[in-house]
Amino acid sequence: MIHTSTSPVTDGAASAAPLVRTIEELTPEWMTAALAKERPGIRVTGVDIDRVIWGSATKAFAKLTFDGESHGIPERVCIKGGFDERSRAFGLGAAYELEGCFYRDLAPNLRAEVPACFYAEAEPEQGIVILEDLTARGAEFGEATNLWSIDTVAETLEVQASWHGPLWGSTKGRYAWLPVGVEAARQAFQVMLSPEQFHPLISRDEVPELSAGLRDDERVRRAFRALWEHDDNAVHTINHGDAHFAQLYRIPGRAPAFLDWQTACLAPWSHDVAYFIGSALSIEDRRTHERDLLAHYLDALEAHGGPRIAPDEAWADYRRHTLHGFAWMCVPTVMQPSETVAVMAHRYAAAIEDHDPFALLFRD
Known part of the structure; x- marks a missing residue:
């Protein structure tokens, strides 16, 4: 157990809760102030954090106790935000801010399941959300080392099409905070792809032997x-932005859904689709099924109000966007477990070698 804190809290906690930066600051006082924003009168008297998942953002799983009514807040919650300075050092502050904005402003209007959110707020370089603990609904989570079936991959592509289609042609307009392209990843890549970081990162045991x-x-x-220049000038829709297999969960009897919206952005459809397919299949299965899966997605996109994209155009854009998977050659193991980095790096490296996005990008 990380900590147990119990204390009396004054009624209502009228002032808004500042966005704390450490796990230790997730006190009953802070939780009360945060939750009282939408639920005046709520009192949290105990926050028992019994599990923490460290990663690009930190997830703290807590059992709450209340003085009186819980106002619809479950006993078990997941508190997510930028609570690890090691990850923040890679320029991820914007990602924390973005996820707070996503759950506050966009999630209620998205035509796809997302975890129930009880608090969401953002400020420069930080964002905190208080979400349901999905294990209470029997959720199964995507694990890079334990892939799901081809049919489930096809079903997940339908889910992507369910927000790509209705939001096709989106511009910044309504959501001024929504970046064009994955801003946090681009910032992080300024560090990861620098000569000083690049060669030590790709030389790790987790990364396969790469071509010259x-x-x-x-x-x-x-x-x-x-690629970023191409994407900035393309037709945009709402993208998850980091839609790899380990971002998935599924509730029994329901379609897969995506977690971790800290990279939501405006981007071409192919950003999400190529990145997802490259992660969600073994190398052999991807080579066998990717064309059929892409055709399945295109049909779903049109059914959800998107355009009919010509197969040759779609295939070229799919190939171009396999480059996004190169991120996994550089993901530090402070952000993801070593075994996850290893399997993802091997899958994406094979996809990049198979599809040669360089040939398209340097010709464009």
Whole structure:
């Protein structure tokens, strides 16, 4: 158990809760002030944190106790935010801020399941959300080392199409905080792809032996610049932005859904789709099924109000966006477990070698 804190709390906690930066500051006083924003009169008297998952953002799982009514807040919650300075050092503050904005403003209007959210707020370089603990609904979570069936991958692509289609052609307009492209990843890549970081990161045991072209840091940086320029000028829809398999959960009897919306952005459809397919299948299964899965997604996109994209155009854009998977060659193990980095790096490296996005990006 990380900590147990119990204390009396004054009624209502009228002032808004400041966004704390450490697990230790998630006290009954802070929880009361946060939850009272929408539920005046709520009193949290105990916050028992019994599990913490450290990663790009930190998830603290807590049992709450209340003085009187819980106002619909469950006993078990997940508190997520930027609580680890080691991850913040990679420029991820914008991601924490973005997820707070997503759950506060966009999630209620998204045509897809997301975890129930009881508090969401953001400020520069920080965002905190208080979510349901999905294990209470029997959720199964995607694990990179334990993949689901081809049919489930197809069903997940339908889920992506269910928000890509209705939000096709989106611009910043209504959600001024929503970036074009994955802003946090682009900032982090300024560090990860630098010559000082690039070579030590790709030389780790978790990363497969890369071809000479993928070991050329200047070539990789130039390709990402070309991809970002392409994406900035494309037709946009709402993207998850980091839609790999380990972001999934599924409730029994329901379609898969995505967690971790700290990279939500405006981007081409192919950003989410190529990145997801590259992570969700073994190398062999991807090679066998990716064209059929892409065709399945395109049909679903059109059914959900999106355009009919020509197969050759879609295939080229899919190939171009396999480059996003290169991020896993550089993901520090402080952000993801070593075994997850290893299987993802191998899958994405194979996809990049198979599809040669460099040929398209340097020709564009």
